[in-house]
Amino acid sequence: MDHLPTPDTGHLSSREYEGYVYDPSEDTFLFLDALSEDRASLKEMQPRTCVEIGQSRCGSGCVITFLSNIIGRHCQYYAIDINPIAARAAKETARRANIPLDIICGDLVSPLSRMKGSIDVLLFNPPYVPTSMEEYLESIDTSASEHDVIAAAWAGGPDGRCVLDRLLPIVGEYLSPNGRFYLVTVEENRPKEICSILKKQNLDGQKVIDRKARNEHLSIYRFTKRVTE
Amino acid sequence: MRILSHNMLQCIVKGCGAANYPLRLNGEAVHKESEYNEDFIKHMMSKIDYPALYQASQDVKIDLPSSLPEDYLDNEEFLKKIHDVTHIEEGGLYCNNCKRIYPIKNGIVNMLLNENEV
Structure with missing residues (x-):
């Protein structure tokens, strides 16, 4: 199998971004491995619209840039990030990869x-690390004078689900009839429960890949729409 | 922001109402070289809301036909023109209904809402 290049995110270590943007890390690389694993079926489905939600994390734009290397240029790619600096960094990653x-x-x-x-x-790839509610609320309070922007990329509140739980109820309505949703989770997020929430929206979840990295047990899940007659 | 993406965006302020689309566009159109992909542009055109695209192109002074040519899928000159309809780096999207402005800086649209707009 050909090796797909990891997108160039060298600019993240520049003064403009360092300390403001989450660097690609184990979870990012596992995400790339999952997409690489699914590359044949991703190509076959000929996607027309692909979206990465950042929530401070896609900052780097690394995952969607990697996806575009698999799928090609006949598709529109969007990245959304809540953090303006992360959004700018993603733009630079895409520019370097010419996507x-x-x-x-x-x-x-x-x-x-x-x-x-x-x-x-x-x-x-949501902020999935379980934290106290206080720590989570602090991480999203951009008005605080010593606001730690990096914390917003990982602090997930109780069960690491605070941000994810805002998206889960609407995933199904955004996907196309043969659309899919890829999600990064850790065990503490209770992936089985996530699967049963999405099942009610006719989405079947399957683990693509998992890995133990440091103190985290990371998994990437793929949710696909069940074909209804 | 690609001007084609204007088609996908609407005012998201809570309670803005049915006239939240299309947004008006403001700024200077910047041409960016990109490889012509016929398959991509044909697919885009089959889904695009042409009157909205036409309005956006008028807003930023790009010359497009006022209605979609009947033979548009075989009209290479037209398709190339659409493909080259290009980017806004600095400017904004503007809601005619509630007057909300979504600024565009460095080619990135800012659609973050204030607490009282959610």
Whole structure:
């Protein structure tokens, strides 16, 4: 199997981004491995619209850039990030890889309400680390004078689900009839429960790949729409 | 922001109402070289809301036909023109209904809402 290049994110160590943007890390690389594993079926489905939700994390734009290397240029690519600096960094990653990526600064899929029913591949690496509610609320309070932007990329609140639980109820309505949703989770997020929530929206979840990295047990799940007669 | 993406965006302020689309576009159109992909553009055109695209192109002074040519799928000159309809780096999207402005800076649209707009 040919090796797909990891997108160039060298700019993240520049002064403009360092300390403001989450660097590609074990979870990012596992995400790339999962997409690589699924490359044959991703190509075959000929996606037309692919979206990565950042929530401070896609910052690097690394995952959707990698996806575009698999799928090719006949597709529109969007990345959404709540953090303006992360959005700018994603733009630079896409520019270096020469992919046509449009970046929008916004919260989850809210800017794309006209795309309901038409997203073929939706990617999300949420802030999944379980923290106290206080720590989570602090991480999203951008008005605080010593606001730690990196914390917003990982602090997930109780069960690491605070951000994810805002997206879960609407995943199904945004996906196209043969669309899929890829999600990064750790065990503490209770992936089985996530699967049963999405099952009610006719989405079947399957683990693509998992890995133990440091103190985390990471998994990438793929959710696909069940074909209804 | 690619001007073609204007078609996908609407005002998301809570309670803005049915006239939240299409947004008006403001800024200077910048041409960016990109490889012509016929398959991509044909597919885009089969789904696009042409009157909205036409309005956006008028807003930023790009010359497009006022209605979609009947033979558009075989009209290479037209398809190339659409493909080259290009980017806004600095400017904004503007809602005619509630007057909300979504600024575009460094080619990135900012659609983050304030607490009182959610």
